Amino acid sequence: MRADTEPFSLYIHIPYCVSKCPYCDFNSHVVAEIPEKSYTAALIAELGRYAGLDDWRGRPIQSIFFGGGTPSTFHPESIGKILERVAAQWPLVSECEITLEANPGTVDRANFFGYRACGVNRISIGVQSFQPRLLKFLGRVHSADEAKEALAVVRESGFDNFNLDLIYANPSQTLQELAADLETALSFQSPHLSAYNLTIEEGTPFHQEYRRGSIQLLSEEDEIEMADLIEQRLRQAGLERYEISNYARPGFHSRHNVNYWTDGDYLGLGAGAHSYQKNRTDGSYGRRWWNEKAPNRYIQAVSWNRQAVAETEQPDIRKAAGDFMFSGLRLTDGISLDAFAARFGQNPVTFYPQMPDWISEGYMEKNDDRLRLTRRGLMVANSIFVHFV
Ligand code: SF4
Structure with a gap:
């Protein structure tokens, strides 16, 4: 699209x-x-x-x-x-x-x-x-x-x-x-x-x-x-x-x-609001930016420039892949491995060699195209998510 x-x-x-x-x-x-x-x-x-x-x-x-x-x-x-x-x-x-x-x-x-x-x-x-x-x-x-x-x-x-x-x-x-x-x-x-x-x-x-x-x-x-x-x-x-x-x-x-959680684009307006755009024509893996946090400074910045962007970040492939995993695995439906491969050209195991262990130890399960946290994995999700940030 x-x-x-x-x-x-x-x-x-x-x-x-x-x-x-x-x-x-x-x-x-x-x-x-x-x-x-x-x-x-x-x-x-x-x-x-x-x-x-x-x-x-x-x-x-x-x-x-x-x-x-x-x-x-x-x-x-x-x-x-x-x-x-x-x-x-x-x-x-x-x-x-x-x-x-x-x-x-x-x-x-x-x-x-x-x-x-x-x-x-x-x-x-x-x-x-x-x-x-x-x-x-x-x-x-x-x-x-x-x-x-x-x-x-x-x-x-x-x-x-x-x-x-x-x-x-x-x-x-x-x-x-x-x-x-x-x-x-x-x-x-x-x-x-x-x-x-x-x-x-x-x-x-x-x-x-x-x-x-x-x-x-x-x-x-x-x-x-x-x-x-x-x-x-x-x-x-x-x-x-x-x-x-x-x-x-x-x-x-x-x-x-x-x-x-499914890597969609969003536009954030207002003090401190974050935005994300996935598809970029410059070959990067998306762009994130966020506004001035203090409400008064936000109002002032917009009155001068009609925008109040404080910082912009262009994640590299590893950071973007981590964000994809971190967000998608929050869903009980997990992530689509095909969608991951289409976006990053590789299987997640290339980035996360621990993945087979997470699966064999019962923290994750793979079913056709879906990779998800099991019930046990959901209980210790934060200790898995640290590998994605
Ligand atoms: S201060 Fe209380 S009401 Fe306001 S955003 Fe935080 S949790 Fe919500």
């Missing part, structure tokens, strides 16, 4: 939050007043510039994702204005998936009807837990009741397609608490659920507490037991695991995220 007709995904970063959660290392900022107008204007200027470039002009958009930060801090008028400009510049595939991330602490009933009316057709809601003590530990701004109320509003405002995020393996969390969270989540008939184990990211308040010893993570066995419980209970309820941390009913996979 020629690069200029291949569909791509559009990511739009809204970097503002009501408060900063102590485990979070995303590009999110708490400010006295969110500059919604000037940030929206910057996004519109930036997308207008990309729409005029040969690499992106006229290509169909298959998914749009408003991520953050907390995109639900923006009014439907701003989200609608951005979507209008996107639709004026690019064709959208029929049933284009348009997701907006929301925090239960910022759910306003009228706004949710407004998001639906302006074209958003999927909500991803960061519940994390329904247990008051765990919400407190995670520093969330919302209560368990607010999370339930938010989910009810999501459904009432016409979103049949939505995701609910949970965090598990919190220190001192019990299996019973996790089971209760799963039951509450399932009672809302969520067609998609993401369950992330708590990780301690450098530079966060949790990292400092962890180093001081005031946070102790669960043992690996406890974590695996929780992961097993999640997989079993969700499968019983009709949600299949299709990625390390993601579960969906048939037809409700996140198309936007699947595009990341």
Whole structure:
């Protein structure tokens, strides 16, 4: 397929939050007043510039994702204005998936009807837990009741397609608490659920507490037991695991995220947003670039140049092959060996001589064209993934 007709995904970063959660290392900022107008204007200027470039002009958009930060801090008028400009510049595939991330602490009933009316057709809601003590530990701004109320509003405002995020393996969390969270989540008939184990990211308040010893993570066995419980209970309820941390009913996979994991092109707009273009005419193995992270500097850069690129990287074949493996093996369906060979001209074993051992030790399996992590491999995925980065 020629690069200029291949569909791509559009990511739009809204970097503002009501408060900063102590485990979070995303590009999110708490400010006295969110500059919604000037940030929206910057996004519109930036997308207008990309729409005029040969690499992106006229290509169909298959998914749009408003991520953050907390995109639900923006009014439907701003989200609608951005979507209008996107639709004026690019064709959208029929049933284009348009997701907006929301925090239960910022759910306003009228706004949710407004998001639906302006074209958003999927909500991803960061519940994390329904247990008051765990919400407190995670520093969330919302209560368990607010999370339930938010989910009810999501459904009432016409979103049949939505995701609910949970965090598990919190220190001192019990299996019973996790089971209760799963039951509450399932009672809302969520067609998609993401369950992330708590990780301690450098530079966060949790990292400092962890180093001081005031946070102790669960043992690996406890974590695996929780992961097993999640997989079993969700499968019983009709949600299949299709990625390390993601579960969906048939037809409700996140198309936007699947595009990341299957080496698809994406364009990122907004502060700190990353972009990727696979097919290049210069013989390289794609190009990655990312924007200025600080929201104010992003707005200023776009007002001067209609772009805010901070850095660009052209991966060599080894780096590109590693990215392909790292992303694709997150999916329970794994990677296509034919697709790998078509892109890199070789079998992955050329780059990763340990692969036969991973297969014989039961961490990976090969079935015709597919190479995937086994259940055992998924449990220790990070120790395999270090070979790809
Ligand atoms: S709401 Fe989300 S993006 Fe904002 S600080 Fe918390 S975890 Fe980070």
